[in-house]
Amino acid sequence: MSLLVATLAIGLIFAVLAVGIFLSFRVYQIPDITADGSFPLGAAIAARCLKEGWDPASATAAGMAGGAIAGSITGLVHVRFKVNALLSGILMMTALYSVNLRVLGSSNLQIAGSTVFTPLDAFAQRAFGPSVRIAGYDVPSADLGTLLTCAIVAAAVGIALTLFLRTELGAAMRATGENARMLRALGTSTDRMTVLGLAMSNALVALSGALFAQMQAFADAQMGIGVIVLGLASVILGQTLVGPVRSIGLAVTGAIMGAVLFRLLVALAIRAGLDANDLKLVTAVVVLAAIVGPGWLAGLRARRGGGSRAPA
Amino acid sequence: MLRLDGVRKTFNPGTANEVRALAGVDLELEAGSFTVVIGTNGSGKSTLQGAVSGAFELDAGRVLVDGTDISGWPEHRRAHLVGRVFQDPFAGTAPGLTVAENLALASKRGKWRTLAPLLRGAKRGEWRDLLAQIGLGLEHRLDDPIGLLSGGQRQSITLLMATLTNPRVLLLDEHTAALDPRSAELVIDLTVRLVARSSSTTLMVTHSMQQAATLGDRLIAMHRGRVYLDVRGAEKRRLGEADLLGLFTQMRRDDRFDAAACELVRGQYR
Numbered sequence: 313m314s315l316l317v318a319t320l321a322i323g324l325i326f327a328v329l330a331v332g333i334f335l336s337f338r339v340y341q342i343p344d345i346t347a348d349g350s351f352p353l354g355a356a357i358a359a360r361c362l363k364e365g366w367d368p369a370s371a372t373a374a375g376m377a378g379g380a381i382a383g384s385i386t387g388l389v390h391v392r393f394k395v396n397a398l399l400s401g402i403l404m405m406t407a408l409y410s411v412n413l414r415v416l417g418s419s420n421l422q423i424a425g426s427t428v429f430t431p432l433d434a435f436a437q438r439a440f441g442p443s444v445r446i447a448g449y450d451v452p453s454a455d456l457g458t459l460l461t462c463a464i465v466a467a468a469v470g471i472a473l474t475l476f477l478r479t480e481l482g483a484a485m486r487a488t489g490e491n492a493r494m495l496r497a498l499g500t501s502t503d504r505m506t507v508l509g510l511a512m513s514n515a516l517v518a519l520s521g522a523l524f525a526q527m528q529a530f531a532d533a534q535m536g537i538g539v540i541v542l543g544l545a546s547v548i549l550g551q552t553l554v555g556p557v558r559s560i561g562l563a564v565t566g567a568i569m570g571a572v573l574f575r576l577l578v579a580l581a582i583r584a585g586l587d588a589n590d591l592k593l594v595t596a597v598v599v600l601a602a603i604v605g606p607g608w609l610a611g612l613r614a615r616r617g618g619g620s621r622a623p624a
Numbered sequence: 625m626l627r628l629d630g631v632r633k634t635f636n637p638g639t640a641n642e643v644r645a646l647a648g649v650d651l652e653l654e655a656g657s658f659t660v661v662i663g664t665n666g667s668g669k670s671t672l673q674g675a676v677s678g679a680f681e682l683d684a685g686r687v688l689v690d691g692t693d694i695s696g697w698p699e700h701r702r703a704h705l706v707g708r709v710f711q712d713p714f715a716g717t718a719p720g721l722t723v724a725e726n727l728a729l730a731s732k733r734g735k736w737r738t739l740a741p742l743l744r745g746a747k748r749g750e751w752r753d754l755l756a757q758i759g760l761g762l763e764h765r766l767d768d769p770i771g772l773l774s775g776g777q778r779q780s781i782t783l784l785m786a787t788l789t790n791p792r793v794l795l796l797d798e799h800t801a802a803l804d805p806r807s808a809e810l811v812i813d814l815t816v817r818l819v820a821r822s823s824s825t826t827l828m829v830t831h832s833m834q835q836a837a838t839l840g841d842r843l844i845a846m847h848r849g850r851v852y853l854d855v856r857g858a859e860k861r862r863l864g865e866a867d868l869l870g871l872f873t874q875m876r877r878d879d880r881f882d883a884a885a886c887e888l889v890r891g892q893y894r
């Protein structure tokens with residue numbers, strides 16, 4: 313039970329990541345690998361700021377700001393110098409590895425003292441005592457506080473992005489991803505929209521990293537490896553969950569649900585005996601299957617059915 | 625008023641693919657006039673429109689709208705002055721956004737995109753009336769993603785979007801060429817009505833001799849990056865489809881002759 317609560321909490325932290333990847337991958341159709349660098353960047357900045365005595369909220373916000381800067385540099389390299397979006401991301405990710413080591417001051421940094429989770433952890437302990445009995449299991453009430461913090465942040469991020477995508481600016485971003493030429497013809501610089509979108513996406517990824525570091529009480533330079541694939545897996549899984557939808561709110565909710573579900577599946581797989589070292593391999597295969605699977609199945613069905621053609 | 629002064633554009637200069645797309649174009653279009661542009665493939669019609677919309681930088685010359693030189697302005701900055709409809713019926717709308725959202729983006733043409741909700745205070749009633757005029761029942765589909773609509777329906781809406789804010793200049797580049805005959809007729813019909821109502825200076829490229837003969841108050845034929853023929857007023861009204869076909873044959877013959885002459889000269893130096 314305690315494991316379930318912790319898994320849900322981590323799932324919700326990755327939901328913030330998934331919402332960020334949703335923005336770059338679904339809205340802009342850019343699989344922005346900057347995420348592999350901005351996730352540990354958010355973690356590193358938050359850890360470093362906490363060490364310097366900042367309060368947790370400011371430290372987390374600073375991590376987010378770092379992600380926003382990283383994302384806008386990727387965006388600028390892409391639109392200004394016409395470097396392929398994927399390559400821009402790879403360059404930025406590589407550069408960030410060094411930046412992160414600098415910020416951390418070594419290959420990892422412990423977080424001692426209070427974090428963004430402290431207030432609700434303390435609150436839950438005051439309210440319920442050291443542990444709560446749920447379905448016959450004793451769950452540390454601090455874990456419940458942490459879960460609550462994660463849920464609040466994930467919900468806030470999901471709602472904020474949904475509302476944002478319905479504003480003039482947000483709609484212009486969606487239009488940039490779908491038909492940049494049209495938006496230029498309507499008088500909006502799609503370059504600016506792209507930079508802004510990647511900045512926002514990486515700010516969310518960095519926020520996720522900052523939260524993750526504070527939860528596990530340390531940040532290290534390696535923690536970003538495979539983050540983009542994890543985010544993509546969540547987004548794609550979420551899309552499968554909610555189906556092809558018109559509502560942005562539902563699509564964003566899908567990404568959040570996808571992240572949580574993916575985390576649960578991972579926890580189950582590990583319990584069932586999956587070697588944690590094989591996790592990234594399995595994740596990559598799952599993402600590949602989720603991307604090519606539906607088209608492949610449709611093709612198969614069409615061949616069997618004979619005549620009725622598969623949608624492109 | 626739209627004025628082009630000695631506009632020149634060469635693509636890929638100094639390479640094997642060098643193309644002189646505009647070889648010095650001078651043109652003055654009266655405010656609110658409706659000019660039809662014809663010409664053989666590659667004669668520079670789209671490039672002429674691109675020069676106005678800011679698709680590329682000019683090699684020489686100026687473009688003026690109401691006396692203001694806009695030659696140095698980037699594309700998106702010109703957009704509040706210039707409405708456009710492309711040949712590709714899918715190029716003018718964002719498929720995942722609803723009809724209302726597309727119209728809302730167009731209603732803020734050239735303005736800053738703010739954090740105000742896109743559809744707050746939307747002029748839905750006004751849009752419904754406009755859509756109803758098209759006569760395709762689109763007034764009931766404001767909240768459908770525009771990607772669900774047909775090419776003709778989308779091109780009609782693109783046309784509405786281009787004229788919604790009554791920009792100073794309206795550029796139509798073979799905007800019915802990719803449509804089936806019935807949709808094309810519908811879109812042309814809508815074009816005539818919208819242009820008549822608006823005060824935009826309109827420049828319409830077409831390959832349809834029928835459209836060229838019957839529409840507009842001025843006709844320009846482009847050839848090899850230059851204005852080859854320019855008729856207006858009573859002369860334009862007298863022009864029939866047959867005359868235009870004759871003109872086209874003439875231009876094609878010129879093309880062939882020049883190409884053959886080039887070959888001849890090149891052969892001598894080989």
Ligand SMILES: Nc1ncnc2c1ncn2[C@@H]1O[C@H](COP(=O)(O)OP(=O)(O)OP(=O)(O)O)[C@@H](O)[C@H]1O
Pocket residue numbers: 635636643644645663664665666667668669670671672
């Ligand atoms: N972006 C570009 N890069 C290189 N060459 C170009 C570019 N745009 C146009 N051209 C060339 O410039 C010439 C004029 O092209 P343009 O598109 O203006 O012709 P057009 O009159 O619109 O022809 P069509 O009737 O086929 O649309 C062509 O030879 C074309 O290949």
Ligand SMILES: [Mg+2]
Pocket residue numbers: 669670671797
């Ligand atoms: Mg053309």
